[in-house]
Amino acid sequence: MKLLDFIPVKLTLFLIFGILIGYYNNISLLVSTGLTGGFIVLLGISWTRKTILDNLPFGILCLLCTIGLGMISVALTLPENNSKHYTNFRLPTEQYFHLKIHEVLKPNSYNERYMADVIEIDGISSNGRLLIIITKDTLNQRFKVDDEIYTLNLAKEISLPLNPYGFNYADYLKKLGVLHQLKLNRREYLIKRTISLTLVGVTSSIREKIISGLSKSDFGRDELGIIHALLLGQRNDISEEIYENYKNAGAVHILAVSGLHIGIVLLLCQFLLKPLERLPRGKTIVLILTVILLWGYAFLAGLSPSVIRAVSMFSFVAYAIYLNRPTSTFNILALSMFFILLTYDPMLLFQVGFQLSYAAVFSIFWLFPKLQHFWNPKNIILKKCWQLLSVSLAAQIGVLPISLFYFHQFPGLFFISNLLIIPFLGLILGLGFLIIALMLADILPNSLSGIYDKLINLMNKVIEWVAQQESFIFSDIPFDSLQLVLSYILIFTLVYSLVHKKFKNILAVALCIIAFQLWLIFSMVIKSSEQKIIIVHKTGTSALLYKKGNYLDVNCLDSNAVNKLIKNIMVEENIQKVNYKTLKNSYNFKGQSLLVLNKPEIILQKFQKIDYVILGNSPKINFNRFLDSIKPKSIVADGSNYRSDIQRWKKSCSDRKLPFYYTGVKGAFILEIE
Incomplete structure (x- = not known):
């Protein structure tokens, strides 16, 4: 299958190219708008088939316009192109901030942490986002989403890492649009009594109500933290030990509401709403309700990048089901990425979770059919096990270079944890949604919550056993950016040569391996002389x-x-x-x-x-x-x-x-x- 035959794939690749050009070259809004405007003018001339542009294909101009859109989308995120951004009013002295809590972050031993939107600065209407760090105090009130505070303080830049190769939290937040922080104690802010509600705040209140209700049931502490992550996308209550177990077992993706979870939710919606198809325009009603439920769940889960990506993609899947016609999975994937980057936030491209999610899904779409073609057992049990193993193997191949680049480790027993957990994840999620519904209706039987607690506990035990096999956890692997690029080139050429067994393809694989080895030797020589x-x-x-x-x-x-x-x-x-x-x-x-x-x-x-x-x-x-x-x-x-x-x-x-x-x-x- 030639991926570049699909128009959405081409457009998405060139949009990404434009975003990268705009970000790394810091191209201004004026320049990017001028270039894009010029491309659009040429596109219009080409559309009218003027002889002056006979040698310039219409498709190339479309792709150049897409690159321009990528550059514009990045430029629009820059504070200097936003006249109301707080940095354009920021002084090197204390200022009067009116802030609205946007997100509650996981606290540490000493501080509560929040993301807050700027409403006003020194009485002037403003916008932007700040990291708020509040020293823990026994009298402190924990803020909720939509709470508003006033403070007279100095917004400080977020510290860079002070030691070589430390995590660059400042750069991470910058790509989220957060440039400064406020450090406060209890006496340095005032809480506004009357606040305006937002949709994010309302869904957060519903989520907090669900969390509060679940905490009153007979769930263990570790089990409750996993339930919050699985069903509501909230990982703040997961202990470090449990999280490390899931990471070492190669099953940490289960704890993030992503494509796997949203796919199950879509199937549940299709199953529960199927009787409505008998009504006049029933299929249209089912489609509308399905998309509403998917995005409602996205808001309930906190609108994380992985949730937005998954819901966008499966909204396109729902539409494809409605049309009842064959639709390329690559088109669906590319359209969802194009939609998110262009209309929501182009900076998501630089988020690790976003990269891992798309790499995994793309790899599944690409490699799973090839693995099934490689071996198709007749025995139904072997067939299902091979399908699950193929999905897990395809996803891990796709994310392997990114995992090595960012985390320098790879869980060797990922396929065991996935084989043991994934087949039952639909049951776990479905039963969890039922428990939430019964809890909200105040008719949740203790026996059902007890069964669910034991089920989550069993899943934790399985993950813990896999994670304890330390000899299969490959860690501390040096991996730089060029190795990342060469690894993906090697994967593509290797798979292509296995499908199309020609000498030139095998030669391409050999050249990729040689290039990878030469760079490895070169970098080792350089470092050994330092x-x-x-x-x-x-x-x-x-x-x-x-x-x-x-x-x-x-x-x-x-x-x-x-x-x-x-x-x-x-x-x-x-x-x-x-x-x-x-x-x-x-x-x-x-x-x-x-x-x-x-x-x-x-x-x-x-x-x-x-x-x-x-x-x-x-x-x-x-x-x-x-x-x-x-x-x-x-x-x-x-x-x-x-x-x-x-x-x-x-x-x-x-x-x-x-x-x-x-x-x-x-x-x-x-x-x-x-």
């Missing part, structure tokens, strides 16, 4: 890392405190061996001398020329006299020092025009050694 010193940022302790090729010396005071960030560096830098050593006071690396002052009270000796001084644990020294006697090239202060000392040292260095580097602001200090 030498650098890293002063990490860690509150309460100091650590100096020395990377020499594939070896890493970790000089630290507390190895347990730096294990997590060391692991990230090991994966990304392809470190083969780590040596832990006690942090000393002085080092010399190829002519670069470092003095480490990390004791509260130290006795200074007479040192020779020092290039870099590392300050840790706020050493008690006469800093000005020390600088005048040592005269180093640069001062580096890590995260173990008091803020008051940092400010004092910074001023002293500024007076002497001496470079001062604080890891708490600039991130880990990295010194490349030639």
Whole structure:
């Protein structure tokens, strides 16, 4: 099957191309609108069949217009193109914000967290979205969606990761349209008594009512968290241990309301509404009710990107069922993606969940028929097992490169968890919806809730058993962006060559494998020749890392405190061996001398020329006299020092025009050694 024969597939690919061009080149709205307008004019001339454009096909102009639409859609998301966005009124001082809670995020041990829409700033009508962090307090009232607050505060930029290869939360939020945060305590905001309701807020209230009702039933804590995730798309109540089990078992997709869940909901709707088809225009009524129910469930589940994608796609499926004509699954998939990116949010393209969802569904549509053609057993039990295994295998092949790129791990027993859980997921979801309906009607029998609790508990036990087979969990796999691209090219060429067994196709596979290996060897050679010193940022302790090729010396005071960030560096830098050593006071690396002052009270000796001084644990020294006697090239202060000392040292260095580097602001200090 030639995918590019389908017009929706072509248009979607070129829309994605336009979004990528607009995002990575930061093309302005004026330029993107001008280019698109020019393409549309040429399209109109071509449509009238003027001889001047006889050599420029109409289809190419359509695709160029689609690229332009992608660039425009990205430009429209930029704050500078939105005159009412709060950043256009933002001052480097405190301002008066009127905010409306849009989403309740999972809290941590110290803070409640929310996404809030800006209504007004200093009394001026505005828009935009902020991350709200509120310090936990016994008197604090947890906010709900649609609650409104007033606060006089300074919107601050979200911190970048302070250590190499840490999760870039600021970049993640930026792609969600969130650029700043407000940190508040109980005394820094006022709650508005009367609020305006939104559809999202109403559905959130219904969801909270359902969650409250379920919590009064005899469900276990872990089971209740899974029920909230399966039926309502709320994963805030799942424990870290349970979530890790599902992730390691390759079944974490079950916890996100996505295509699998929405497909089951569509089948339930078709089954329950089928009697209405006997009425005049019954099929039309069924279609309208089905789409309404699907989108109603999407709102109830919180309108996450995976839910929007799945409901959009299955709305097209419902329409295809209504037309009762063969429709390409690739057309349905492409139309849903085109619709979401162009009309909802083009930045969803950069969300990991969005990428994984479409990669999995595309791979199922593409590879499942080929796997069924490869083996079609006559035995009905073998046939069903092979179908389930084929779906799981196809999905995992599609998401494998993305999983390795973002998470650097792969669950080897994914097919077991899917074979054991997926066949019963329809029963689990159907029974769950029945329990919610009976609970809302206040007629839920305890026996039924007890059966459902045991069913969820059994599913958790199965997942836990699979996750405990640690030898089948392949983790800490280095994987960069070029390997990601080469992997998908290799998958496409390999499958194509297996279907079309020609010499040129086999040669293409061999060339892809060679290219992948050459890049792997090249990157290993480059990394094996690197030498650098890293002063990490860690509150309460100091650590100096020395990377020499594939070896890493970790000089630290507390190895347990730096294990997590060391692991990230090991994966990304392809470190083969780590040596832990006690942090000393002085080092010399190829002519670069470092003095480490990390004791509260130290006795200074007479040192020779020092290039870099590392300050840790706020050493008690006469800093000005020390600088005048040592005269180093640069001062580096890590995260173990008091803020008051940092400010004092910074001023002293500024007076002497001496470079001062604080890891708490600039991130880990990295010194490349030639």
